Amino acid sequence: MFGSADSDIAEPSHHVRRCDACATPARVFVLLTSGGGMAFCEQHARRYYDTLRPRAVVIEPLPGVDRPMRTLST
Numbered sequence: 001m002f003g004s005a006d007s008d009i010a011e012p013s014h015h016v017r018r019c020d021a022c023a024t025p026a027r028v029f030v031l032l033t034s035g036g037g038m039a040f041c042e043q044h045a046r047r048y049y050d051t052l053r054p055r056a057v058v059i060e061p062l063p064g065v066d067r068p069m070r071t072l073s074t
């Protein structure tokens, strides 16, 4: 389901990720350039987007999230 380039990344699809800021179910997964990963609810993803963007390799919705990430750019 994901490309081989993601082989060293913890796969978030088999359990419910919680927002790292408020512990509600996360909707967005952020892979940082440092190698770590963070998950955020939509509210916190928006709040931290400008901070995370230059440090992130990937910012993407978690599997099962139907709302596209482009909502974060508004």
Ligand SMILES: [Zn+2]
Binding pocket: 019, 020, 021, 022, 023, 024, 040, 041, 042, 043, 044, 045
């Ligand atoms: Zn949150």
